[in-house]
Amino acid sequence: MKLVYDLETTSLDVHSCEILGVAICIEVGTAYYITFPEDEKGILKILKVLRPYFEDDTIEKVGHNLKFDNQVLKQYGINVKGKLHDTMVTDYILYPERKKHGLKLLSKLHLNYKQIEFNSIALGKSKEKKTLEGIDPKLITEYACEDVDQTLQIFNFLYPKIESYKLEKIYTLDNRLVEVLTAMEYNGVTIDSQKLLKVESEIESRLVGILESIGKFTGANININSTKQLNKLLFDELYIEPIGSKNKNGNYSVSKNVLKKLETKHEIVKMILDYRSLYKVKSTFIKALKKVNPKTKKLHTSINQTRTETGRLSSSNPNLQNIPSKTIGSKLRECFTASSDQHSLIGVDYSNIELRVMAIISRDEKMIKAYREGIDLHKLTASKVLEIPYEDVSDSQRDMAKAINFGLIYGMTSLGLSESLTNTTGSEYTVEQCQNFINQYFELYQGVAKCKEELIYKATINGYTETLFGRKRSLLNINSNDSYKRESAKRLAMNTPIQGTAADIIKIAMVNIHDRIQKEELQSKMILQVHDELLFDVPKNEVVYMEKVIKHEMENAVHLPVALIADLKTGKTWADVH
DNA sequence: TATACCGCGTT
DNA sequence: GACGTACGCGGTATAG
Numbered sequence: 001m002k003l004v005y006d007l008e009t010t011s012l013d014v015h016s017c018e019i020l021g022v023a024i025c026i027e028v029g030t031a032y033y034i035t036f037p038e039d040e041k042g043i044l045k046i047l048k049v050l051r052p053y054f055e056d057d058t059i060e061k062v063g064h065n066l067k068f069d070n071q072v073l074k075q076y077g078i079n080v081k082g083k084l085h086d087t088m089v090t091d092y093i094l095y096p097e098r099k100k101h102g103l104k105l106l107s108k109l110h111l112n113y114k115q116i117e118f119n120s121i122a123l124g125k126s127k128e129k130k131t132l133e134g135i136d137p138k139l140i141t142e143y144a145c146e147d148v149d150q151t152l153q154i155f156n157f158l159y160p161k162i163e164s165y166k167l168e169k170i171y172t173l174d175n176r177l178v179e180v181l182t183a184m185e186y187n188g189v190t191i192d193s194q195k196l197l198k199v200e201s202e203i204e205s206r207l208v209g210i211l212e213s214i215g216k217f218t219g220a221n222i223n224i225n226s227t228k229q230l231n232k233l234l235f236d237e238l239y240i241e242p243i244g245s246k247n248k249n250g251n252y253s254v255s256k257n258v259l260k261k262l263e264t265k266h267e268i269v270k271m272i273l274d275y276r277s278l279y280k281v282k283s284t285f286i287k288a289l290k291k292v293n294p295k296t297k298k299l300h301t302s303i304n305q306t307r308t309e310t311g312r313l314s315s316s317n318p319n320l321q322n323i324p325s326k327t328i329g330s331k332l333r334e335c336f337t338a339s340s341d342q343h344s345l346i347g348v349d350y351s352n353i354e355l356r357v358m359a360i361i362s363r364d365e366k367m368i369k370a371y372r373e374g375i376d377l378h379k380l381t382a383s384k385v386l387e388i389p390y391e392d393v394s395d396s397q398r399d400m401a402k403a404i405n406f407g408l409i410y411g412m413t414s415l416g417l418s419e420s421l422t423n424t425t426g427s428e429y430t431v432e433q434c435q436n437f438i439n440q441y442f443e444l445y446q447g448v449a450k451c452k453e454e455l456i457y458k459a460t461i462n463g464y465t466e467t468l469f470g471r472k473r474s475l476l477n478i479n480s481n482d483s484y485k486r487e488s489a490k491r492l493a494m495n496t497p498i499q500g501t502a503a504d505i506i507k508i509a510m511v512n513i514h515d516r517i518q519k520e521e522l523q524s525k526m527i528l529q530v531h532d533e534l535l536f537d538v539p540k541n542e543v544v545y546m547e548k549v550i551k552h553e554m555e556n557a558v559h560l561p562v563a564l565i566a567d568l569k570t571g572k573t574w575a576d577v578h
Numbered sequence: 579t580a581t582a583c584c585g586c587g588t589t
Numbered sequence: 590g591a592c593g594t595a596c597g598c599g600g601t602a603t604a605g
Binding site: 251 | 586
């Protein structure tokens with residue numbers, strides 16, 4: 001038996017919404033039984049009746065976006081147990097290239113059924129604030145029961161495809177991850193708001209200072225944030241010679257890279273660059289960290305499981321995966337703290353996971369040997385490409401090689417590499433030099449060169465590319481007549497297996513760590529994932545044990561020809577442990 | 579008000 | 590004419 005359910009709530013905020021009703025659908029043979037409490041006051045009664053079923057781990061659960069419903073239930077003290085089948089996740093696994101996986105859309109696409117639209121029954125002016133609060137229970141009942149019925153039908157339609165597309169491993173992994181992400185979102189992260197305000201005022205005063213300096217060269221109220229106004233100022237009024245050509249809006253690019261090249265032409269350019277980076281921090285990141293939930297006093301991000309084409313997770317409202325880490329960024333990461341004085345943060349990241357995956361997928365002998373012998377791969381690359389002894393590789397030469405190694409993962413072209421090298425090393429590299437580096441690179445790592453050709457060939461035949469665990473991404477443009485589209489698809493044929501396999505691996509580790517925490521009834525909490533990094537909030541008496549658990553589960557998530565290494569740090573703030 | 583585009587933070 | 594992956598989001602400009 002499977003229990004299918006769908007909650008209707010007063011809002012999308014899991015920490016402050018109220019449940020208006022629960023639609024339940026149980027499949028008995030081929031007949032469905034659907035119910036929904038029409039009496040608003042009956043909710044608690046209904047939940048009481050349903051609780052044993054929700055918490056019964058022998059009953060499998062089916063739902064659409066269970067991460068939401070299960071958080072709401074948790075808010076009501078119900079911990080859902082048992083195997084989860086999420087139709088949103090299932091559709092994503094089958095069709096990751098489709099950006100949307102909403103229930104109504106799936107109903108139309110897969111069952112050709114037109115569902116009642118939420119907006120047609122909900123009240124509210126702006127579309128963000130629509131609510132079911134105060135709506136006739138009969139209407140909600142009709143709506144909710146249709147939702148839950150369609151969910152089961154979609155499940156029955158999609159589930160067999162998982163097997164026929166050989167996606168069982170990924171299906172199990174991603175659906176088990178639902179429970180992990182539910183807990184992570186629900187836990188939230190602790191923000192030191194006092195410190196945040198200090199950082200903000202510091203930035204504000206620096207911004208005021210810079211604006212004053214800039215004012216000496218400009219008319220009254222110029223808006224530095226406007227690329228159009230900046231064009232007028234730099235190129236028309238200050239007669240700086242522009243670089244490159246005009247974009248489709250008739251402006252020259254005034255991006256960071258361009259401005260850096262213009263820095264020597266006028267002292268205002270440096271000021272603009274400083275202004276930009278500070279303003280970005282204030283307008284984007286400080287603002288984001290202020291979204292602490294007043295009820296829980298935590299910052300709750302949304303961890304999206306169905307938005308990327310590679311299998312990675314993404315984070316939004318706010319995005320906590322792009323909090324700066326360099327220079328000024330460390331100030332921001334200091335604001336992410338342990339939840340109390342009795343807790344610590346543990347930060348852990350996979351060392352070079354994508355390059356290790358590259359070595360594994362390509363079975364390149366030199367790469368594998370280097371990792372087995374603990375040789376620094378960036379240094380090795382530098383020594384071979386630059387034809388100098390391994391011991392003589394300088395830090396900047398290592399940086400250069402690192403950029404090449406990364407470029408490889410992204411499917412570098414000589415032009416892209418020269419941009420990147422000029423950026424990361426600060427000195428100029430011609431396109432010809434870079435083409436030479438690339439040639440040297442593939443000469444050195446012949447297994448990688450061969451693997452690249454194979455992956456492209458396979459994608460051409462299959463129309464898709466896949467990770468080590470069988471996660472697929474279709475590449476319809478791989479045979480396109482448009483060479484730009486075709487070359488782009490070729491890069492994806494190579495990049496997706498690497499990025500996606502790394503994503504699969506950390507997901508496996510997350511599930512296993514979460515299982516340990518549950519089974520051993522530990523109080524530690526996983527609170528963030530940033531692609532190759534995990535962050536935990538840990539009671540001090542569990543620190544030593546958790547360090548062992550986390551490191552072990554990450555390094556042993558899978559067993560492959562190249563070992564995985566997890567570097568771990570414990571401290572008070574995210575800045576300490578990164 | 580909605581959409582397009584630029585720019586930029588992370589990996 | 591562009592020109593290395595994957596994202597989310599803040600800003601201005603413009604269309605309706």
